[in-house]
Amino acid sequence: MDYTKTQLVVRVLEENSFKTIKAGGVNHKNILNLFKDICKQLEVNKIIAQEIKNDTGSDKALLAITVLVSLLNKYKEHFQSELTNKELKVIDFFISDEGELVLMASTSIIVKTFNHVKNSYQEADVNHDGLVTGNECKTFCQKLWCWS
Numbered sequence: 433m434d435y436t437k438t439q440l441v442v443r444v445l446e447e448n449s450f451k452t453i454k455a456g457g458v459n460h461k462n463i464l465n466l467f468k469d470i471c472k473q474l475e476v477n478k479i480i481a482q483e484i485k486n487d488t489g490s491d492k493a494l495l496a497i498t499v500l501v502s503l504l505n506k507y508k509e510h511f512q513s514e515l516t517n518k519e520l521k522v523i524d525f526f527i528s529d530e531g532e533l534v535l536m537a538s539t540s541i542i543v544k545t546f547n548h549v550k551n552s553y554q555e556a557d558v559n560h561d562g563l564v565t566g567n568e569c570k571t572f573c574q575k576l577w578c579w580s
Contacts, residue, residue: 460522467535489543501532
């Protein structure tokens with residue numbers, strides 16, 4: 433992953449990310465919400481979006497994972513003395529190879545699911561009016577749920 437891009441995103445998001453972690457605590461739910469926020473910021477933050485405008489979706493997903501890991505490492509470094517053993521285990525999971533793999537698999541599943549829904553909708557819209565109505569609804573459901 434591009435170290436420069438990762439550091440740019442970390443610098444832009446670090447303060448708010450630390451506040452988010454502090455406010456919600458170090459737990460799986462809060463870390464996953466932070467990951468979701470990082471993904472969102474890659475799209476809406478003007479500084480970040482400009483830097484990654486030519487990156488593919490896969491590149492952005494990997495960047496989000498790398499940023500999360502970097503932020504968690506920094507958080508652990510800054511607040512280690514305040515963290516409980518349970519909180520340290522949560523952070524250690526997400527910064528581990530296994531944690532990164534879980535995040536990669538999750539993002540991959542989400543992307544494939546959205547693509548499947550989009551393709552099913554487009555294929556069902558036989559008259560190409562942008563709406564799925566009447567018999568198109570049945571076709572959409574068949575394609576979406578892979579019914580024969």
